[in-house]
Amino acid sequence: MRRSSSFDVLVIGSGAAGLAAAVSAVRAGARVGVATKTTLQACNSAKAQGGIQAAVGEDDSPEIHAEDVMRSSHETADPRLVEVLTSEAASAIHWLEEHGVEFTRSSSSGPQGSAKHAPGLNGGYRLARCGGATRNRLLQVGDRTGHAITRALRETYEASEGAELAHHALVAIRPESNGWVATFETKEGTSEVDAAAVVLAAGGRCFAEAEARGELSTNHPNATGEVTRVASEAGAETRDLDALQYHPNGGAWPATMQGYSIPETTRAYGAVLLNADGDEFTDSLGPRDAVSAAILAEVEKGKGLETPDGRPAVLLDTTRIAPEDAEVSLPYMLRRYRGAGIDPLAEPVYTYPVLHYQNGGLVIDEDAETTLEGVFACGEIAGGTHGRNRMMGNSLLECIVFGRRAGKAAAGRARA
Numbered sequence: 018m019r020r021s022s023s024f025d026v027l028v029i030g031s032g033a034a035g036l037a038a039a040v041s042a043v044r045a046g047a048r049v050g051v052a053t054k055t056t057l058q059a060c061n062s063a064k065a066q067g068g069i070q071a072a073v074g075e076d077d078s079p080e081i082h083a084e085d086v087m088r089s090s091h092e093t094a095d096p097r098l099v100e101v102l103t104s105e106a107a108s109a110i111h112w113l114e115e116h117g118v119e120f121t122r123s124s125s126s127g128p129q130g131s132a133k134h135a136p137g138l139n140g141g142y143r144l145a146r147c148g149g150a151t152r153n154r155l156l157q158v159g160d161r162t163g164h165a166i167t168r169a170l171r172e173t174y175e176a177s178e179g180a181e182l183a184h185h186a187l188v189a190i191r192p193e194s195n196g197w198v199a200t201f202e203t204k205e206g207t208s209e210v211d212a213a214a215v216v217l218a219a220g221g222r223c224f225a226e227a228e229a230r231g232e233l234s235t236n237h238p239n240a241t242g243e244v245t246r247v248a249s250e251a252g253a254e255t256r257d258l259d260a261l262q263y264h265p266n267g268g269a270w271p272a273t274m275q276g277y278s279i280p281e282t283t284r285a286y287g288a289v290l291l292n293a294d295g296d297e298f299t300d301s302l303g304p305r306d307a308v309s310a311a312i313l314a315e316v317e318k319g320k321g322l323e324t325p326d327g328r329p330a331v332l333l334d335t336t337r338i339a340p341e342d343a344e345v346s347l348p349y350m351l352r353r354y355r356g357a358g359i360d361p362l363a364e365p366v367y368t369y370p371v372l373h374y375q376n377g378g379l380v381i382d383e384d385a386e387t388t389l390e391g392v393f394a395c396g397e398i399a400g401g402t403h404g405r406n407r408m409m410g411n412s413l414l415e416c417i418v419f420g421r422r423a424g425k426a427a428a429g430r431a432r433a
């Protein structure tokens with residue numbers, strides 16, 4: 018077996034969580050390698066559209082944000098992790114801005130909050146309200162927030178001394194005297210890499226799960242979940258792995274939009290869900306599980322519609338969105354639908370819940386360390402921060418807050 022390289026910190030995965038961990042570990046002075054299954058660009062994070070939550074509005078606070086998370090999770094989230102998530106949100110936004118992410122500013126008549134000028138923050142953000150939230154708290158970069166975040170962090174990492182191990186698919190980890198050995202399948206065969214500490218940031222499994230169920234998914238094909246299995250086989254504890262989340266608004270028609278996640282910000286900016294009679298049947302800004310359940314129940318009652326290819330659906334009345342809001346906050350969604358022959362500002366779109374997110378994952382502490390010493394986990398692969406039901410906009414936040422913590426703590430472990 019080839020032993021190809023050795024690092025202080027080995028990061029698995031190049032989504033928002035892995036990149037945040039890698040950039041932080043480099044900044045902490047560690048020799049870092051990022052190993053990823055295909056290319057550095059391939060991940061779910063880059064597909065994230067809606068935005069990232071942070072309590073920066075005048076009427077908001079980390080405590081109110083934490084209450085919203087606990088309530089949306091039906092009190093199943095880990096309060097210690099939630100406190101870290103919400104109290105470090107503003108500094109995570111500041112950190113992203115330092116790396117070149119430019120959040121959309123408030124400029125139109127939409128449902129924006131007025132952002133207070135927290136220390137270090139630029140302020141004036143356009144803030145939307147997401148499902149389950151009691152305040153306008155969602156910062157956006159148009160409707161390509163994940164793309165902007167991953168590009169900024171990737172460029173920072175690529176400009177550093179950190180190494181890139183593309184086309185390295187992790188298949189096993191095992192402890193050795195000074196840390197961990199990771200085994201990869203590569204184009205050249207099997208190889209091993211050793212590191213003082215490992216950060217697992219390989220995302221969730223909803224692409225593979227949807228394939229197994231014969232359903233649609235919003236996920237990137239690399240979201241297959243084998244790294245969670247690798248960690249469990251090495252002895253790491255997991256939680257809530259059965260709790261998978263459906264995005265309430267999967268695209269249902271036309272066929273080219275099936276599996277597309279219609280940003281939840283459509284509803285924040287005024288779109289509502291309608292049944293076949295044209296009646297609103299639920300609070301369109303309820304928590305995700307409640308909105309998805311309401312859609313399924315409406316269809317079950319015979320009040321849904323059918324797409325031209327026979328799939329169940331209800332309508333999302335996107336014509337209620339003010340065109341000026343759509344242009345600033347939903348340009349990508351508009352382009353996708355218009356390219357497929359439908360103008361969402363002129364007619365409602367067909368929608369139905371679609372498999373989207375793995376709520377549970379590896380058990381972590383406040384430093385993102387798993388139950389295995391020297392093995393850290395951040396992003397969708399980790400459990401606890403959202404309990405059994407995540408709020409929109411908290412996943413990107415979790416990637417940055419716990420990615421930074423994981424990178425720093427892993428670098429510290431390497432020095433110890």
Ligand SMILES: Cc1cc2nc3c(=O)[nH]c(=O)nc-3n(C[C@H](O)[C@H](O)[C@H](O)COP(=O)(O)OP(=O)(O)OC[C@H]3O[C@@H](n4cnc5c(N)ncnc54)[C@H](O)[C@@H]3O)c2cc1C
Nearest residue numbers: 030031032034054062067068187219220396397410412413
């Ligand atoms: C369409 C869509 C829209 C979304 N919108 C939002 C939003 O608006 N706001 C929000 O907060 N969240 C949103 N989410 C959720 C959020 O984007 C993801 O949960 C989050 O980005 C996951 O980041 P991650 O870094 O943990 O994993 P990912 O971004 O999925 O990255 C995982 C990485 O691990 C690599 N990998 C996988 N297996 C292996 C292996 N065996 N070996 C090596 N590498 C491996 C992958 O190739 C990839 O690079 C959205 C998700 C999707 C799919």
